[in-house]
Structure formats: C-alpha cells, structure tokens
Amino acid sequence: MKTTLIALFMMASAIALTGCEKDNYQQPKSVLKGRIVHDGQLIGVRSNGVQLELWQRGYQLFTKIPVYVEQDGTFSASLFDGNYKLVRLRGNGPWIDNSDSIDVQLKGSLELDVPVTPYFVIRNDSYQKGEQAVSATFNLQQVNTSRQIERVNLYVGTTTIVDANNNAGNAQKVAADLTDLTKPVTLTANLSAALASRDYVFVRIGVKTAGVGEMIFGAPQKIALK
Incomplete structure (x- = not known):
C-alpha cells in the first residue's frame, strides 16, 4: 500500500511539473523581416510559391524553419534570439541559384534584404x-x-x-x-x-x-x- 501511494504521488508530481512547463513555455518574441531584392527593388513572386529556410546551429537535434515569401517579395518570421543561417533554396524562385548562406544575428527585431539575380x-x-x-x-x-x-x-x-x-x-x-x-x-x-x-x-x-x-x-x- 505504501509503495502504491508513493507511485501515485510521483505521478501527480510529474503531471504538475509538466503543466508548469507548459505554462512557462515562452513564445518567440523577436521578429525577422525582410525583402527579396535586385538592385534594391522588390522581386514579386507567386503567392505561396517561394520560401527560404533558416537553420540554427548549436543543437543536437534541429529542423529547418521554413520562411514563406509573400507575393510582393517580403517575408516575416517570429523567432527566438540567436544566430541563424538563412538559405535560398535551389530551384525555388525566378532567379539564379545561390548556395551562399546569409548569417543572421537576431536580437529583438531585424530587417534584412536578401539579394537575388533574376533572369x-x-x-x-x-x-x-x-x-x-x-x-x-x-x-x-x-x-x-x-x-x-x-x-x-x-x-x-x-x-x-x-x-x-x-x-x-x-x-x-x-x-x-x-x-x-x-x-x-x-x-x-x-x-x-x-x-x-x-x-x-x-x-x-x-x-x-x-x-x-x-x-x-x-x-x-x-x-x-x-
């Protein structure tokens, strides 16, 4: 009986801790805004057709963060502060492929121009x-x-x-x-x-x-x- 009570107490404590973790989860508050540009001019694209990728190093497990480009060539993403790599996907956009990544140091809010070379x-x-x-x-x-x-x-x-x-x-x-x-x-x-x-x-x-x-x-x- 005593063992059962201890097990029940441990289960209740785990549930309570999980609830606290959920309550204390912080939503990303920093914002990365940007423009796809050529010679300083916005490049228009198809709605929901083009995306960029953000990667953050330093974690054992991580996945890409897709960033969708609006039809007017702008984009926006809510993120945690940190250092990211922004990647222009190959074959995704009406411009020449560019495999060079862009270093993004985010703290608070940041506006960024992403240069491309359209045909x-x-x-x-x-x-x-x-x-x-x-x-x-x-x-x-x-x-x-x-x-x-x-x-x-x-x-x-x-x-x-x-x-x-x-x-x-x-x-x-x-x-x-x-x-x-x-x-x-x-x-x-x-x-x-x-x-x-x-x-x-x-x-x-x-x-x-x-x-x-x-x-x-x-x-x-x-x-x-x-």
Missing part, C-alpha cells in the same frame, strides 16, 4: 482599360543571358492575389512573339461578361523563363472599369 525584370509598366478589356505595356530587361524567355502573361483577377494559379482570365505572348526585347511589350486581356460588369479588377504581369519553374511578377494593379 528578367519588368520595367516601365503602365495599364489602361478598354472596351471589355484591360491592357498592359511594359519593357523587359534581361539581367542574365544563361536562359531565354518562354512567355509573358497579363493575369486578371478579382482580388490582389493574382498569379498563374489565382486569376479569372489572362493573355499571353510566347517567345516567338518576343524576338526584340528592346521594344515595349503590350498585352491585352479580354474580360468576360462577369468581369466587365465589376467596378474594378486587379491585373498583374508575369514573366516565365525557360527551364525555371517559378515566374517573376510585377506588382498587382487595381484597374477601375466604371
């Missing part, structure tokens, strides 16, 4: 509405010549989240129609009756590089239709 960037984009249509005119600058262009798209949507997976219509030109990138490119997307009846739509330019999974995007633009 193409969008310049001088402008937009206008037409008769049941919207148009975009822009220039393409080829930053790296190791890969060629595959196509450009003008995506139309009903929210600010607009890309190849989130749209209600689009127009495109393929590489055969883009033989001279020194000239402006114009894309016109016809609107369905449902889209044309709206007060506004959102449009966004996307550029696909041959052999690269992710597209580079411009900023979404709100186009008033009425």
Whole structure:
C-alpha cells in the first residue's frame, strides 16, 4: 500500500511539473523581416510559391524553419534570439541559384534584404482599360543571358492575389512573339461578361523563363472599369 501511494504521488508530481512547463513555455518574441531584392527593388513572386529556410546551429537535434515569401517579395518570421543561417533554396524562385548562406544575428527585431539575380525584370509598366478589356505595356530587361524567355502573361483577377494559379482570365505572348526585347511589350486581356460588369479588377504581369519553374511578377494593379 505504501509503495502504491508513493507511485501515485510521483505521478501527480510529474503531471504538475509538466503543466508548469507548459505554462512557462515562452513564445518567440523577436521578429525577422525582410525583402527579396535586385538592385534594391522588390522581386514579386507567386503567392505561396517561394520560401527560404533558416537553420540554427548549436543543437543536437534541429529542423529547418521554413520562411514563406509573400507575393510582393517580403517575408516575416517570429523567432527566438540567436544566430541563424538563412538559405535560398535551389530551384525555388525566378532567379539564379545561390548556395551562399546569409548569417543572421537576431536580437529583438531585424530587417534584412536578401539579394537575388533574376533572369528578367519588368520595367516601365503602365495599364489602361478598354472596351471589355484591360491592357498592359511594359519593357523587359534581361539581367542574365544563361536562359531565354518562354512567355509573358497579363493575369486578371478579382482580388490582389493574382498569379498563374489565382486569376479569372489572362493573355499571353510566347517567345516567338518576343524576338526584340528592346521594344515595349503590350498585352491585352479580354474580360468576360462577369468581369466587365465589376467596378474594378486587379491585373498583374508575369514573366516565365525557360527551364525555371517559378515566374517573376510585377506588382498587382487595381484597374477601375466604371
């Protein structure tokens, strides 16, 4: 009987200690914010399509911390203070692979620019509405010549989240129609009756590089239709 009472007491103590540990668990309070940039300019990407990784050394067991990039090229993560390695994943992003890690010393809050080298960037984009249509005119600058262009798209949507997976219509030109990138490119997307009846739509330019999974995007633009 005495042994049973001791065992029950030990079990109760263990449960109480576990409850205290849970109550005393500290949530991460430091924040790492950043931007994916080229020449100081934000690089737009597909929503939920691109991520970075953070690794923290000094622990016997550790796993990667995924950091998802927003469509405007920004990211944010709540972390504990410490020293981290930030990694740009190979094959994950519309830019040249870069295996160099970035040292991150976090204490409190930190803002960080992550440089990348895209194959193409969008310049001088402008937009206008037409008769049941919207148009975009822009220039393409080829930053790296190791890969060629595959196509450009003008995506139309009903929210600010607009890309190849989130749209209600689009127009495109393929590489055969883009033989001279020194000239402006114009894309016109016809609107369905449902889209044309709206007060506004959102449009966004996307550029696909041959052999690269992710597209580079411009900023979404709100186009008033009425």
